[in-house]
Amino acid sequence: MMAPDKSSTRASLTACNTLGFAATARTFSEPRSVAEARRQILDSRAADERLVVIGGGSNLVLLPWLDAHVMRPAFEAMTITPAADGRTATVSVEAGKRWHALVMELATAGWWGYENLALIPGCCGAAPIQNIGAYGVELADHLLRLEVMSLEDGSTRWLSREECAFGYRDSLFKGSLEHRVLITRLEFVVTREATPQLAYGDLAQRVNAATPQGQAITPLSVANAVIATRSEKLPDPAVLGNAGSFFKNPQLAADEARELLAHHPTLPHYPQADGSVKLAAGWLIDQCGLKGARRGHVGVHDRQALVLVHFGGGQVSELLALAQEVRESVHARFGVWLEQEPRVLGEMAATPS
Ligand SMILES: Cc1cc2nc3c(=O)[nH]c(=O)nc-3n(C[C@H](O)[C@H](O)[C@H](O)COP(=O)(O)OP(=O)(O)OC[C@H]3O[C@@H](n4cnc5c(N)ncnc54)[C@H](O)[C@@H]3O)c2cc1C
Incomplete structure (x- = not known):
């Protein structure tokens, strides 16, 4: 870093x-x-x-x-404590550890749990903020608890998974605890039992193709398939500035979704356990003709319309204007307001001398 x-x-x-x-x-x-x-x-x-x-x-x-x-926390210790029967282990990891490094260390050691979350950038301490997720797995799926330190008085306490109020790209840390705590460490469980989650996209196909006949699928083979898929679709921030998905996939009540789908039957959608329906925001943006659109130093990525990119040398105001254009276009065409995923910090005012 x-x-x-x-x-x-x-x-x-x-x-x-x-x-x-x-x-x-x-x-x-x-x-x-x-x-x-x-x-x-x-x-x-x-x-x-x-x-x-x-x-x-x-x-x-x-x-x-x-x-x-x-x-920016730079403490990054990690311990893996296997249970007596060796079939599960409790992992404790500090905030500054790189998420992808954690995933790869666990997958390489043969522990199942977060292999579908390979290649997500950032640090472990930030992972609970939006309950990171990809390919059908979320942080909340295996988390036991996490430790927070108050930014008011430095006191620490543990919060259970239930107390963190995790949702889709959401948690208590975007609500009542927003900017009030430092997440210092996470504790979660991993397992030796094979639990591949391959239902998303062409993950199963990729994993099977990479696994020699007669050999078992491993967490590392799943992580490598995820890395290959993501590398094809998502821009590498080291090469092209971006913050991953710029918008959340909108979730509509069942009757609203039904009405929209009657007009747009090819709209990719995913019924949720609570009866609501999640819509593919990237498809909505693409349908507005914005995929690959460039506005000065910023644009909509040409392979993944959910990602806004900065080509370099631009101002953040250009990006915010483009985000607004995308939101308004999608609203005008589909009646759906997209919600921004990355958090905005700071002020537009020039730096005081
Ligand atoms: C190419 C790319 C792909 C991505 N793919 C995904 C994906 O598949 N799924 C997904 O969910 N996200 C994805 N993201 C988004 C992002 O990587 C995750 O949200 C990640 O968890 C952010 O971590 P970070 O350390 O960079 O946090 P930052 O961007 O530095 O911070 C994010 C927020 O967390 C707060 N924060 C950070 N650390 C702490 C801490 N220790 N305690 C308290 N608050 C803290 C900050 O104040 C800020 O509000 C992607 C981003 C990129 C660039």
Whole structure:
């Protein structure tokens, strides 16, 4: 992970967000332990500074100026504790660990659980914020509990999975605990029992093709199939600035969805357990003729319309204008408002000198 340029009173965050827009914070730190994070929180409180926690910056839209102390946890210890029968294990991982590295270490060691979430950028501490998910698996599926530290007074407590109120790209950390805690560590369960989740897309086909006859599917073969699929569809942020899916797939009540589908029978849709229907936002955007559209330094990705990209040298205002154009176009054509997935942090005001 690249360290930002630092000065005592200003820190560039340009290398800290995968969209690659220029942004500056008042101050920046990378605590190397939970205890150091607590000390820094208490110092910030004493100085009456606003505190903002970031991870890999892969789900953020940074505005030019953050009048805050930005903290990026750099503690990343991980332990795997097998149960007595060796069939399951409890994994404890600290916030700063890279999510993809965690997934690959577990899959390589033959533990089933999060292999479908390979190649999702960012850090473990951010994974609960939007309950990361892909290919039919979500963080919440295997999480036991997580530890949070109050940004008010540095106190810590554990929250169970139920207390985190996870939903589709949603959690308590987007609600009543938004910007109020630092997630310090996660605890979850992995298993030796083969539990491949291959129902999404062509995952089953890819995994079977890569598995020699007579050999069992492994978590690593699933992770590698996910990596291959994602690499074909999604732009690599190291090459082309992006924050993954820019919009959530809208979820409609059954009767609203029925009406929309009567007019657009080819609209890809997924009935949910609660009776609602999830719609493919990428398809809606594509139907508006926006896939591959370019507006100055930003655009809609030409292979995945859900992803907005920054070609470099642009302003965040261009991206926000494009996001608005997409939302309005989809609303005008389908009557559905798309909800933005990445979180916006900071202010448009120029950096004070
Ligand atoms: C190419 C690409 C593909 C992606 N694919 C997926 C996908 O398939 N599924 C998916 O769900 N997401 C996906 N994402 C989005 C993103 O990777 C995830 O949301 C990821 O969890 C964000 O992690 P981060 O460390 O980069 O968080 P950041 O972007 O740094 O932060 C996101 C939010 O979390 C908060 N935060 C970060 N760390 C902490 C912490 N320790 N404690 C408290 N708050 C914290 C920040 O304040 C911010 O509000 C993708 C992004 C990209 C660029």
